[in-house]
Amino acid sequence: MEDKLMDYSYFQINEQALEVVFPEQINVEENKLVQQVSQKLIEEETTGVTGVIPAYHTLTVNFDYDLTSFKLLEGQIDSLIASSSGENMSVKRIVELPVCYDEEFGPDLEDVAEFASVSVEKLIKLHTGTDYFIFMMGFLPGFAYMGSVPEQIAMPRLKVPRKSIAPGSVGIAGAQTGMYPVESPGGWRLIGRTPIQLYDRNNPVLKYKSGDYVRFKAVSKSEYYDIQKQDQSGNYTLKTITEGGDIND
Structure with a gap:
């Protein structure tokens, strides 16, 4: 420490x-x-x-x-x-979250790539190449404030927030990244969407918490809809990884 x-x-x-x-x-x-x-x-x-x-x-x-x-x-x-202060803080619990990085789900995808002077493919690799630490929960039920994104893609939030953002949307706001768990206004730069239902008011137990890490995994559009269908039927389980420990599927 x-x-x-x-x-x-x-x-x-x-x-x-x-x-x-x-x-x-x-x-x-x-x-x-x-x-x-x-x-x-x-x-x-x-x-x-x-x-x-x-x-x-x-x-x-x-x-x-x-x-x-x-x-x-x-x-x-x-x-x-x-x-x-003397305890071991090196253990990481990582939640792997599938995300489809497609223009339909990420209207700011090309703008962020242009900001970073990289291709969309490179942007996706940069965003998925980091395990993001959840510093705190807030703003909305299940909204995780995570960081830090590579400096190259840390684009500031929109000057004028959108009036409505679809649940599951994944965005960037400066050094932070996060997922919108429910429909909401917001000014983060949207680059993709997860097919996983992040928050259910009838079952408000979250799949992640402060202190966890989130690892984004890029999936295709067909995989997105397949995972969404499995998730809606209760047949999909997020992969969690304990660094240096077990993997749970």
Whole structure:
């Protein structure tokens, strides 16, 4: 753990919420620490803690002031940060997500390729050649903020957002990439779409979570529709890989 990641401070939001603030940066190691501390606060049923909200470089902790205090929680969080900083953070759980990179599904595909001065084929290789870390969930149910895309293809978001984006659309916004789990407005550059239903309000259990990695796998249009049909019938399972461990099909 780098010393700069141990440089953090506390901010009392109100009588029943505090925020742990780390250096403002998009950093995988730092975010893993945020998520580990968040998870331990819940798993260890820390007295008085009613909820946690991990983000890129902050952790918001909600608490019951009748059961604990700002100062008491500060000491407990200090201990969790100290113990978590020595743990192994190298294990990766990777979710492999099929994506069809076709103009029908990716209206910004050619624009991003032109921005990067590469062919569409090369753009697809660049986008699928990186495992993307999920820093946080937000904006929409199941929307994962992931990074970082190769700098060459890190095209800024649209100046005027689209009014409607189809579920499953995969986009780029600067160094970030992500998938729209439900129909929504949005300004990310759309380069493809996954046939997998990412969010179901009747069964809101997600296929990925903060701290996971997502690996995009390019599929053809015919494969897209075949996978979509399997997924809709409940006969498709995403491949998950534990780095250095088992592969589950």
